[in-house]
Amino acid sequence: MTADALSAAQAAFRDALIAHRLLIPMGVDGLYGRSGVFEDVIERFNLLVSRHGGNDGAEVMRFPPAINRRDFEDSGYLKSFPQLAGTIHSFMGNDRDHQALIETLLKKEDWTAGQKATQVVMTPAACYPLYPVLAARGKLPADGALVDVYSYCFRHEPSIDPARMQLFRQREYVRIGTADQVMAFRQLWVDRGTAIMSALGVPLEVDVANDPFFGRAGKMLAANQRDQTLKFELLIPITSREKPTACLSFNYHQDHFGHVWDIRTQDGGTAHTACVGFGVERIALALFKHHGFDVKAWPQAVRDQLWT
Amino acid sequence: MTADALSAAQAAFRDALIAHRLLIPMGVDGLYGRSGVFEDVIERFNLLVSRHGGNDGAEVMRFPPAINRRDFEDSGYLKSFPQLAGTIHSFMGNDRDHQALIETLLKKEDWTAGQKATQVVMTPAACYPLYPVLAARGKLPADGALVDVYSYCFRHEPSIDPARMQLFRQREYVRIGTADQVMAFRQLWVDRGTAIMSALGVPLEVDVANDPFFGRAGKMLAANQRDQTLKFELLIPITSREKPTACLSFNYHQDHFGHVWDIRTQDGGTAHTACVGFGVERIALALFKHHGFDVKAWPQAVRDQLWT
Structure with missing residues (x-):
């Protein structure tokens, strides 16, 4: 598929979503209103995720779509992704x-x-506000911590691809503890995520991945991330089979956030962290792509998963 | 109540909300995470509002927490409230x-x-993204339009008052049509809003109000707004009986937005608009203030309204 053909496929899908009044254009690439039907799919999907993860004892935290600038500076985000960040300015x-x-x-x-x-x-990923909050609570309990977060995130990457929005929501479970604890958590969610999405009847694959690190130095960071298999993604074809879209990601941050905010495990070690992130708009788009624009006409097995 | 006493009352209430893990401090005045319990109160309140307004045939639209800068410039917001606006900047x-x-x-x-x-x-009020969308659809139907919106809004006014957040959500119904249609809608919601909040067992009053227009010229705009009774607020005492907090507002915009975006009624006239806005965080705070920090111990009549 050429770049032109990919762009055409993305534009055609975006236009169809708008024609079916699922997305509402706002005059800026990557900025859309959502219809009641689109939101209902997302709400139902969130409930489905909660049914799989809700018995693990996660603490629910809901942060607004912006974070403390000082925490953001400390996080290291500007070193890796300056081009995506959004700072809020005022008169x-x-x-x-x-x-x-x-x-x-x-x-x-x-x-x-x-x-x-x-x-x-602007919040760059749903788990960013969490780490300073945990750090302020002092040493972790022996079994670490598990938190359920969900928020709008901003990334400055205007695109005609409806699966690459500037403002989108991430649902995440975040595990904080020893390396063993967080790696076990990540594997659990690779399995669960695959099961959840398989039951929704969409084609998928799980693959090693890297984040979009900025610039020349970023190429090496991306290669390191892949070599160490720190990031996996669950990919679903939406506008291209050759370039499927990352809809879930499974991330091991090693002790990066633990080190930045001095989060300590019970035995005094620096905490490791991992998260599973659900890109809920992308998941809704994948469902509309594979099952059609009319949710009432979706396969009964899929509807049973969402509207139980 | 002196200004010092008011500040002390606000700080004490904020600290109690944090101690009860309902709000989560994020290191910036007016920026908080919300606990699962706090969010549940807000979700239940939204459902309660939908039970009152859900049979009117409103179209549901859910916009992200930012809007098109060009639309924002056109809206006139910078003329009236430059100090509150938040522009998003990037590298x-x-x-x-x-x-x-x-x-x-x-x-x-x-x-x-x-x-x-x-x-x-950043979205300054939940209804702002709506008007250009309606304008793009062409002339309104004979009975006008009615839309249900809900989003995070930003206002740059850091405060220790937990009822004055920099990022908060507004649920709104917005009516677009003739002056008669939108004025009848506003009166309907003054009555409904009063009934909803009375049934939730909080003390309240409805009074004429004005927006916080900027600067010297703003004083006159505020006086005009009051003289023409364009804005009413439903006020509930939270940290002060003398200075109760605006939790709902009932706004008649005359033909301001209709004029800016050239929204036309069926007979070709410039559309008038009105909205009812629910400040859902403030409403949750009022409920915690008057019924206590433990939702399970709230009066049964109040619980019945929310958890039906």
Whole structure:
């Protein structure tokens, strides 16, 4: 499939989603409203995930779509993915500055240069706000910690591919503890994730993967990540069989976050962390792609999984 | 109540919410994680609202927490509330720029000046993304339109008051049509909103109000808004009886949005709009304040409203 053919397939799928009033265009690539039907699929999928993970004793935390800028700076995200981050800026001037801003706006010139960074930054992945919260609680219990998070995340990568939104939601379970504890958790979720998605009747494969590290140095980071099999993805073809879309990811962060925020296990070691992330919009898109735009006409076995 | 006493009451309530693990501090005033219990109250309240408004035939739309910057510029928000708006900025440089960014960060200097404005801006109120969508559909049907929206909104006003968050959610019903249609809708929801909140056992009053317009010119805009009774609020005492908190608002925008986006009624006139907004975090806080931190110990009549 050529790049042109891929773009055409993505544009055609996006247009069909809009024509069926599942997505609502907002005039910016990667920014969409969702219809009630689209949201219902996502809500039902979240409940399905909860049925699989809900008996493990995870603590539920729901964070807003932005985090503390200082925590964001500490996280190391800017080193790896500066191009994706979104900082929130605001007007902090007086009456005269306001007058100048309005005049600039009326002249259709750039009024945004005067905006100043606030203390908050868009959440880059649903688990980021969690680590400083856990660190503040002190040493982990002997069996570590398990947390259920879900939030809107922002990544600045405008695209016509409806599966690459600038604002999307991640549902995650995050495990914090010893290396053994978090690796066992990750394997459990590779198996569970595969079972959940298989039962939803979509073609899939699980493969080793890497994050989109920035720049020249990023190439080496990506290669290291693959060599150490730190990231697996569950891929589903949506607009291309050759380039299927990562809908779930299974990540082992080693002691990166434990080290940054000094999270300690019961025996005093630096905590390791792992997470499973569900890209819920991508999963909904995969379901619409493979089962059609009318949820009432989806295979009964699939409907039974979601609308029980 | 002095300003100091009010601040102390706000800080005490915030600290109690954190101690009961209902809110999770994130190191920035007005930025909190929510516990599973807190979220459940909000979800149940949303369902309660849907039971009252769900038979009116509203179209459900769910927008992400940011909107198109061009729509935001057109909306007039910057003229009235520049101090509250949040623009999203991103790094758009090359390898060398990235190196400079990281060095600035390591020196603990301000690295944010190099961030450039993206095409998206934080959603200032849940109904803002809706108007351009309706305009794109062409002339309204004879009975106008009714839409159910719900999203995270951002306002840059850091505060220790837990009822003044920087990121919070608004549930709204929005009516678009003739002046008569939208005024009848607003009165319907003043009555319904009062009934809903009365049944939840909280003290309340409905009063005329104004938005926090910026600067010297803003004082006159606020006075005009009150004179024309364009905005009513349903107020509930949370940390102060003298300064109760606006938990619902009932807004008549006249033809402001209809004019900006050229939304037309069936007979060709410029559409008028009105909305009812539920500040769901504030409503949850009011419930915790008046019924206690343990939802299982809330009065049975209140529980029956939410957990039916």
